[in-house]
Amino acid sequence: xxxxxxxxxxxxxxxxxxxxxxxxxxxxxxxxxxxxxxxxxxxxxxxxxxxxxxxxxxxxxxxxxxxxxxxxxxxxxxxxxxxxxxxxxxxxxxxxxxxxxxx
Amino acid sequence: xxxxxxxxxxxxxxxxxxxxxxxxxxxxxxxxxxxxxxxxxxxxxxxxxxxxxxxxxxxxxxxxxxxxxxxxxxxxxxxxxxxxxxxxxxxxxxxxxxxxxxxxxxxxxxxxxxxxxxxxxxxxxxxxxxxxxxxxxxxxxxxxxxxxxxxxxxxxxxxxxxxxxxxxxxxxxxxxxxxxxxxxxxxxxxxxxxxxxxxxxxxxxxxxxxxxxxxxxxxxxxxxxxxxxxxxxxxxxxxxxxxxxxxxxxxxxxxxxxxxxxxxxxxxxxxxxxxxxxxxxxxxxxxxxxxxxxxxxxxxxxxxxxxxxxxxxxxxxxxxxxxxxxxxxxxxxxxxxxxxxxxxxxxxxxxxxxxxxxxxxxxxxxxxxxxxxxxxxxxxxxxxxxxxxxxxxxxxxxxxxxxxxxxxxxxxxxxxxxxxxxxxxxxxxxxxxxxxxxxxxxxxx
Numbered sequence: 413x414x415x416x417x418x419x420x421x422x423x424x425x426x427x428x429x430x431x432x433x434x435x436x437x438x439x440x441x442x443x444x445x446x447x448x449x450x451x452x453x454x455x456x457x458x459x460x461x462x463x464x465x466x467x468x469x470x471x472x473x474x475x476x477x478x479x480x481x482x483x484x485x486x487x488x489x490x491x492x493x494x495x496x497x498x499x500x501x502x503x504x505x506x507x508x509x510x511x512x513x514x515x
Numbered sequence: 516x517x518x519x520x521x522x523x524x525x526x527x528x529x530x531x532x533x534x535x536x537x538x539x540x541x542x543x544x545x546x547x548x549x550x551x552x553x554x555x556x557x558x559x560x561x562x563x564x565x566x567x568x569x570x571x572x573x574x575x576x577x578x579x580x581x582x583x584x585x586x587x588x589x590x591x592x593x594x595x596x597x598x599x600x601x602x603x604x605x606x607x608x609x610x611x612x613x614x615x616x617x618x619x620x621x622x623x624x625x626x627x628x629x630x631x632x633x634x635x636x637x638x639x640x641x642x643x644x645x646x647x648x649x650x651x652x653x654x655x656x657x658x659x660x661x662x663x664x665x666x667x668x669x670x671x672x673x674x675x676x677x678x679x680x681x682x683x684x685x686x687x688x689x690x691x692x693x694x695x696x697x698x699x700x701x702x703x704x705x706x707x708x709x710x711x712x713x714x715x716x717x718x719x720x721x722x723x724x725x726x727x728x729x730x731x732x733x734x735x736x737x738x739x740x741x742x743x744x745x746x747x748x749x750x751x752x753x754x755x756x757x758x759x760x761x762x763x764x765x766x767x768x769x770x771x772x773x774x775x776x777x778x779x780x781x782x783x784x785x786x787x788x789x790x791x792x793x794x795x796x797x798x799x800x801x802x803x804x805x806x807x808x809x810x811x812x813x814x815x816x817x818x819x820x821x822x823x824x825x826x827x828x829x830x831x832x833x834x835x836x837x838x839x840x841x842x843x844x845x846x847x848x849x850x851x852x853x854x855x856x857x858x859x860x861x862x863x864x865x866x867x868x869x870x871x872x873x874x875x876x877x878x879x880x881x882x883x884x885x886x887x888x889x890x891x892x893x894x895x896x897x898x899x900x901x902x903x904x905x906x907x908x909x910x911x912x913x914x915x916x917x918x919x920x921x922x923x924x925x926x927x928x929x930x931x932x933x934x935x936x937x938x939x940x941x942x943x944x945x946x947x948x949x950x951x952x953x954x955x956x957x958x959x960x
Binding site for chain 2: 416425433459460461474480501
């Protein structure tokens, strides 16, 4: 199943670093996010887009994760050649990730 | 318990104006705050000021002030904004002129100056955080250097009776923190409260992004009334607890989900949100829905400030040339790819000097590259070629090579468009807080 079924997400930008939140629609599903959406999986999902590191921060009381991705915005918002220089659409790309059903 | 009502009247320089008017008229606000200064905006404003010494503040300042000054006066609402950009004093003088024009006499307008540290940063030996290089090695490409000031000078202006406070570069949450420091008498080393006030400011600073803007996903996250989205009100108690709400009857929604998304927006380590006045800690924040369109946020914390200020250095970075053209119907993707191949070859044949080039098919791979794009071919695609050059004239050649696809490229190309622009980039350095010497200038209408 797609992450979109379990969670919502928003992207922010600072320089050449993007952050993507991932928030469970139902807090009961948060442990599944924590289990399946690791920093390594997110790094792999964004191969070719993120050339730096991916760090994950957890806020279990909000059912939320925050992924910080360095070297992710084509050299930085102010100079990038990309159509979406802010990387605003990266949140939707994360929600396209597949995770196993029912666990 | 005493509480203060803060409204957010803008989340960026070009934001809608009617929601701010709605807040001024119906928000029962103590303060209306406009955050209008993105990373690069101040560098562009500095360029405008170099061309015209009376310019360099937000182009929408006049429209915003004309909309809200009278209702704010009527309702006893004070205004705090960073619309001063590169010229807070000129913005204050303009605001005074507008107030007089509207017949509003006796208004006190304060300008916070001193964020411009171009000279001091140029004279020192500071490392650029993004590149590891030195500011002084950037030479005459540098056009601005502005320190993110804290809430102190804004609170001082309020203590001196300012009805309107206009700043240049300050930390965005400081625009909201300052009224709280002033109203509640919070000490500048009460880290816990400064952390909570920063949390309130962070939640409010992007205006509609916490009331349902930048959120809707039909069928999954529906939001009513986005065309008349209401901007947020933060009701802050003396202990720093904040409730987020909006004007009843306005569009949008304030829910746990909208508040959670905004809490993490542009945040890296939630336990260390670095601001000039405090290191705020959002990692223990909890939220509770306490009514319709009303969410209470608690658990913010704070740690002592670092003693360093971030400085944004604006510089002439490069020139970007770009061209686009569309293809539709059967074989659209194939013709789009052929078009990209032709332009790639033409840029080589004609010797266009570009340090970086990008070839996109909008509809296929422009946003996230080819790997995430799978499945059925779209009915239409848009070719996009962009490149970085050392001059505007060289950059213009890129768009020209896309435009000539009309008569020289694949069949059925339409809607060609081209541009060439100077790119002002932004780099960051950290300086000791003492390097910036903010001060307040008061004028009266």
